[in-house]
Amino acid sequence: MTTTSVPTTAALALGDDALVLSHRLGEWAGHAPVLEEEVALANIALDLLGQARVLLSLAGDEDELAYLREERAFTNLQLVEQPNGDFAHTIARQLYFSTYQHLLYAELAAADGPFAPLAAKAVKEVAYHRDHAEQWTLRLGDGTDASHERMQRACETLWRFTGEMFRPVAGLDADWPGMESTWVEAVGDVLRRATLTVPEGPRSGAWAAGAGRQGLHTESFGRMLAEMQHLHRSHPGASW
């Protein structure tokens, strides 16, 4: 029925999430707190980039879509475009996103829709991302006083971007409210085990609610795109 246009919206939304978060994680290369995390963060970034390439290719040409769209045409969640901050901030972002992505891909993999093949492969990668984020949330939350404080602050800061994840995306057949309550429960459980307090603020501000999916982004995003797209745009039509 709506086989062409609707999956395009969905493919772009999911593809943009993966592309943008992968880019942010790529910024860690050479800056991680320990060598094992150089490997782990790059590994997660690569998985996400692989997902992004499949998803963007479903919607069109991956490079045109990644490099030639303006900020207002990107439909990623505001959560994934948030700057890395410190390691706790990066981990909190990973925890929130990978938990969501894991739930979503599990549903998509089980359903018989156009995203099932991708989701079936990706859900395995994302299970690893989620585990990595949870393990670090525990270590940082239940580590030293300093790490506890940083992790708590990171969780609070990013909390207001988490509501957007459960705004229904056209063409994605998922139980959004069910997924949201599972997410709140799962993340809450990890935070409590990490001796952290589950943030109490709203999960969506007036601006953050559904904004990224409509191409409304936070200020740092434009700068990120400028860096990402500069070389490609400087050589129109060139192949690499």
Place this chain on the structure above:
Amino acid sequence: MATAATHQTARTLAHDSQDGTQAGVDDTAAYERAFDAAVAADERVEPRDWMPDAYRATLVRQIAQHAHSEIIGMQPEANWITRAPSLRRKAILMAKVQDEAGHGLYLYSAAETLGTGREELLDKLHTGRQKYSSIFNYPTLTWADVGAIGWLVDGAAITNQVPLCRCSYGPYARAMVRICKEESFHQRQGYELLLALSRGTPEQHAMAQDAVDRWWWPSLMMFGPPDDESAHSAQSMAWKIKRHSNDELRQRFVDICVPQAESLGLTLPDPDLRWNEERGQHDFGPIDWTEFWDVLKGNGPCNEQRITQRRRAHDEGAWVREAASAYAAKHSASGAGRGVEQA
């Protein structure tokens, strides 16, 4: 094999002496003879074998420097991850930088079998007491530099490292087998990147040529000083840590690169480079050793920047490592009765 038996004797003797028996001068001479015989027979020296102190020290220095090079070497390439011009290239580059971190980990592990620790080695890197390859003190100014590093820098590294797969020290040799496989993959990718540029638009071709012009001579310097100025060469060759001299390997590299440059459609920046029929090798122009020693002393274009970034990553990550240790201590104390050890 007789030598294996002799070496085994040395092994046993060494263990006896660790058990408290005093190893006299005669014993040391016996270990030394057994060690020399084992090395001469191309046997692998393993972590628990007796080995001369100087052999151990040389290996620690070389493996650590090698590990540091992998870690510092992530920086010039990571510099382009966020600007890679296509998603395919970005994925390749990320995978490569990830591999380098992995190589660093293998090599620190190999060094640790000699009785040192990663923390100690990193500290020596951060305080300038141990070096890393001088090549990484050059900046990556354009995207084509990523290709030039793959083709030339990794190419030089492979030429240097393939013989190390037969190095007399087992853990190092085995690490090199794994590393060389991945490095040759990177090298082909770098070559392919340059080929795409060389065959691309005139601007892309110029970008590729400029990168090769800037990376050629520093790559030749990766083989180290000329044979008559190389401090460690003779001993390392006698111990079979090193299999070929700096100049031999450099020559081999030049001979490999010339035809590759031709098929790339790029030139090498050396007016004296020509085939020498008599030698069956290429003649090439003089290397600027002043620049080499200057970079080695810390005065290259990026020495300060590279080490500052490494130190900053380490320092800013201290709270994360402390958190991980604190968490591990708490949770091992409460489980499996390991708290007893701490009492």
